[in-house]
Amino acid sequence: MLACSFPARTLRGSIGLRLEPRPPLKNTYEPSEIEPRWQRHWEERGLFRAMNPGEEGFDPRQPKFYVLDMFPYPSGAGLHVGHPIGYIGSDIVARRKRMEGCNVLHPMGYDAFGLPAEQYAIQTGQHPAETTRKNIATYRRQFKALGLSFDWSRELATSEPEYYRWTQWIFARLFDLGLAYQSEVPVWWCEELKTVLANEEVINGRSERGGHPCVKRPLKQWMLKITAYAERLLADLDGLDWPEHVKTMQREWIGRSEGAEVEFAVEGAKEKLAVFTTRPDTLYGATFLVLAPEHPLVAKLTSAAKRAEVEAYVRAAGAKSDLERTDLAKEKSGVFLGAWARNPAREAGESGARIPIWIADYVLAQYGTGAIMAVPGQDERDWEFAERFELPIVRTVQPPEGFDGKAYVGDGPAIASPRWDGKRIDEAKRAALAWLESSGQGRAKVTYKLRDWLFSRQRYWGEPFPVLHHADGKTTRVPDELLPVELPAMKDFTPSANGSPPLARAKEWLETRDPVSGKPVRRDTDTMPGWAGSCWYYLRFMDPKNDQAPFAAEAQRYWGSVDLYVGGVEHAVLHLLYARFWHKVLYDLKLVSTKEPFQRLFNQGLLTAFAYKDSTGRLLPEDEVIVLSDVEKDEQGDLKKTPTNFIDKHGKPVERVIAKMSKSLKNVVNPDDVVKEYGVDTFRVYEMFMGPLGESKPWNPRDVAGSRRFLDRLWRLLVDEESESPLRADLLRESATVPAGDTLALERALNKTLARIEDSFQQFNFNTAIAAMMEFVNEGTKRRAALTRSQAERFLCALAPFAPHLAEELWARLGHAESITRAAWPKADPAYLVEDEVELAVQVNGKLRARIRAPKDAQRERLEELGRAAVSEHLSGKTVKKVVVVPGRLVNFVGD
RNA sequence: GGGGAAGUGGCGAAACCGGAAGACGCAUCGGACUUAAAAUCCGAAGGGCGCAAGCCCGUGGGGGUUCGAGUCCCCCCUUCCCCA
Numbered sequence: 016m017l018a019c020s021f022p023a024r025t026l027r028g029s030i031g032l033r034l035e036p037r038p039p040l041k042n043t044y045e046p047s048e049i050e051p052r053w054q055r056h057w058e059e060r061g062l063f064r065a066m067n068p069g070e071e072g073f074d075p076r077q078p079k080f081y082v083l084d085m086f087p088y089p090s091g092a093g094l095h096v097g098h099p100i101g102y103i104g105s106d107i108v109a110r111r112k113r114m115e116g117c118n119v120l121h122p123m124g125y126d127a128f129g130l131p132a133e134q135y136a137i138q139t140g141q142h143p144a145e146t147t148r149k150n151i152a153t154y155r156r157q158f159k160a161l162g163l164s165f166d167w168s169r170e171l172a173t174s175e176p177e178y179y180r181w182t183q184w185i186f187a188r189l190f191d192l193g194l195a196y197q198s199e200v201p202v203w204w205c206e207e208l209k210t211v212l213a214n215e216e217v218i219n220g221r222s223e224r225g226g227h228p229c230v231k232r233p234l235k236q237w238m239l240k241i242t243a244y245a246e247r248l249l250a251d252l253d254g255l256d257w258p259e260h261v262k263t264m265q266r267e268w269i270g271r272s273e274g275a276e277v278e279f280a281v282e283g284a285k286e287k288l289a290v291f292t293t294r295p296d297t298l299y300g301a302t303f304l305v306l307a308p309e310h311p312l313v314a315k316l317t318s319a320a321k322r323a324e325v326e327a328y329v330r331a332a333g334a335k336s337d338l339e340r341t342d343l344a345k346e347k348s349g350v351f352l353g354a355w356a357r358n359p360a361r362e363a364g365e366s367g368a369r370i371p372i373w374i375a376d377y378v379l380a381q382y383g384t385g386a387i388m389a390v391p392g393q394d395e396r397d398w399e400f401a402e403r404f405e406l407p408i409v410r411t412v413q414p415p416e417g418f419d420g421k422a423y424v425g426d427g428p429a430i431a432s433p434r435w436d437g438k439r440i441d442e443a444k445r446a447a448l449a450w451l452e453s454s455g456q457g458r459a460k461v462t463y464k465l466r467d468w469l470f471s472r473q474r475y476w477g478e479p480f481p482v483l484h485h486a487d488g489k490t491t492r493v494p495d496e497l498l499p500v501e502l503p504a505m506k507d508f509t510p511s512a513n514g515s516p517p518l519a520r521a522k523e524w525l526e527t528r529d530p531v532s533g534k535p536v537r538r539d540t541d542t543m544p545g546w547a548g549s550c551w552y553y554l555r556f557m558d559p560k561n562d563q564a565p566f567a568a569e570a571q572r573y574w575g576s577v578d579l580y581v582g583g584v585e586h587a588v589l590h591l592l593y594a595r596f597w598h599k600v601l602y603d604l605k606l607v608s609t610k611e612p613f614q615r616l617f618n619q620g621l622l623t624a625f626a627y628k629d630s631t632g633r634l635l636p637e638d639e640v641i642v643l644s645d646v647e648k649d650e651q652g653d654l655k656k657t658p659t660n661f662i663d664k665h666g667k668p669v670e671r672v673i674a675k676m677s678k679s680l681k682n683v684v685n686p687d688d689v690v691k692e693y694g695v696d697t698f699r700v701y702e703m704f705m706g707p708l709g710e711s712k713p714w715n716p717r718d719v720a721g722s723r724r725f726l727d728r729l730w731r732l733l734v735d736e737e738s739e740s741p742l743r744a745d746l747l748r749e750s751a752t753v754p755a756g757d758t759l760a761l762e763r764a765l766n767k768t769l770a771r772i773e774d775s776f777q778q779f780n781f782n783t784a785i786a787a788m789m790e791f792v793n794e795g796t797k798r799r800a801a802l803t804r805s806q807a808e809r810f811l812c813a814l815a816p817f818a819p820h821l822a823e824e825l826w827a828r829l830g831h832a833e834s835i836t837r838a839a840w841p842k843a844d845p846a847y848l849v850e851d852e853v854e855l856a857v858q859v860n861g862k863l864r865a866r867i868r869a870p871k872d873a874q875r876e877r878l879e880e881l882g883r884a885a886v887s888e889h890l891s892g893k894t895v896k897k898v899v900v901v902p903g904r905l906v907n908f909v910g911d
Numbered sequence: 912g913g914g915g916a917a918g919u920g921g922c923g924a925a926a927c928c929g930g931a932a933g934a935c936g937c938a939u940c941g942g943a944c945u946u947a948a949a950a951u952c953c954g955a956a957g958g959g960c961g962c963a964a965g966c967c968c969g970u971g972g973g974g975g976u977u978c979g980a981g982u983c984c985c986c987c988c989u990u991c992c993c994c995a
Binding site for chain 2: 258259260261263264267268584585587588620621623625671672673701704705706707709710711712713715717718719720721722724725727728731774777780782783785786787788789790793796854855856857858860861862863866896897898899901904905907908909
């Protein structure tokens, strides 16, 4: 029996109900009074506290459930109505799981380090610590106002020393394992701004702000060897319950490709040139080599005559982005180095053995070996390059008859390749590899598009690196017990004019002594990127106050992986890949017990808004648009529906379109305003009612009222606004009898509703759950006298995750002293889901012609008979060739 | 450029396995209540033709499979999102 359906408790009289907290005497639905009161109630009693093993109140019989939101970056603007969609969705799951008897971990925190906070601080002249504190306070207030059932005792911010101490501690583990190293890598440098810029801050070789020219230049950076985990990051995707497209994105980002590394001897040089190719079978067709302009051997191989030209080209390539360089549509460019190599498939002196070495910017230094063998016969870009510079082209795969294209990339028998002629690609590859290996000129190799993770930034607002640089050039790490290395308080944290990081100016902090040897050492002046703190916060939530370790092993073993992780698809690659990487390192260190951090991932859809486009295509702010009625009278004075019309202030028609919420379009809605006008429960219900959680949909201000009306109707269904009684009198009685008449109809309606709510949890299309609840309330309003106490209670329990404040209030008015938070989740009773008599469609040639009613278990023959009678007119003069009967659905007569 | 998701009334949407298209809500219209309005309650409503019973059309466009297609297959168009 369901605990919430028939409470085994005698009720006090209607006057003597002790309600806690006590509602006022006014008897209309007043969210502004009800909601803060219940929020205080939850907070005071710690109803959403999750207990760890060993804590008082921990119940080992409860299954655990960890539901996590991607924590927000606390920006100065606060939340707009788009942010809470995911939070409300996950909150509904968390609340429902609690009602199912789970120990639910549902925490919230802030991803508080990072570039935007620093930029905002520089602009406003405030310290990032200050703006971050203020922004967090705003977020916290807004979260609490939304009635989200977070365990606030676990709140954290990645910029707090108590937190980043352990971020540094994990970095120290990476350092010890050799997974963190320093390296000269090309980064975007803007001379005008005197700073290093992130990839996304550079557009077409110019800074996003100001449009100043930028170049790539090598700088010493911290790198994390994520490539060492490429294979496992790829393989373990298979076991995850993630959207398939997110897994695909990760697979493509990792970009595994199998092929061969082939060595080419260079004329007049000891060094051999190693190239990576996925097509070793086309080796005979390699008619030239192409190096990336940054390839380390470029300077050495360039002939004196070509030096000036080569150097100019290398400089120009440095100013381009990878995208510009590899764009297939662009005209190929390149320069001959004046050097020659030998194709290892051919003997020296043999025709085609001597091949020229070029550089071209379509070859990237970071991929493979930074050098390719160009096979124009089987590669489109190489073909284009060969045509442009008049280099030889040799086909080594026989194109099909009638092929008149240029490069042929399809399958076919090998030709002009004596060692594997006639073999198709797969086999030819194997043969080529075997020959390369046996002759010592190459080997099988797997490469990944994934590169090591550039892990440092020359900025202030991030985690300092817990390392010490010694006079002899050695780098050691700060001992664990001296962590955290705190970020020094600095008044001026803008980038320096010479491009050195702000921390280089914190002299007292910078110059220190090695705790081991006592010798003077320097700290590192870079900080970690914004991704660092978010790589492990889900683990800290398991044990957030621990000052001996990042988290206790026991706590981690208990909570395991995140059971449901909800957030935006924009983190599909980087955040999720980085966090998985750290998790696997911790797994190898036996610090965590699971291989993967997030078992199930769900991406909520984007919230859009309406915007208006005029005839020139310009988007107009909402307040410059006038909405005309969508009903017009025609000449006869009859009403005629037309598309809703919108005009601008000059009376010109504009078109309504869907756009992102943005300040400039003035279509940003603040949840505070919605809550003030309608209440939180209405806000929550509306956000879920708009459409499936996973889909993007527009906020329509004039639709919100409908959700409020639903809650109003529910209120009036249970509460008589005219009377002072907290509840309608008939609901104070228990109704133990078997439902009949209208009560039976309501019982069926209720169970149907419960079943539909249950379904909605599969795909998180809570809009259908709310539609079902609306139908039940409408049904209940029509048959109010028949509604029983038990039905009201089960309905409120199902409503509780969606509109928790109203559900609590009515639950209390029904006489419950305990919060609905832990009431039992109501399940549909299948016995009430089937009707005795069903309606069927009767079709003739697939067209609906009549409807019949029949007992649900009527025989096919009987259905056909009933159907035939119902459509006899349509069948006269026709011969029925076939009758399709689908019991419970339809009868279809197929004639001529 | 690559990848992904999606196109259904005036609007947000629903339709679980191929079986009654448009549930639920918004906006709209009509009625009841009211001195009046708001609120509330009851009702109408995809488009077209018709006095009506009813008939025809209809899920971005075109083709196909099927007794039957919003749903499956092929081609095309459009929009949005992500990555670069």
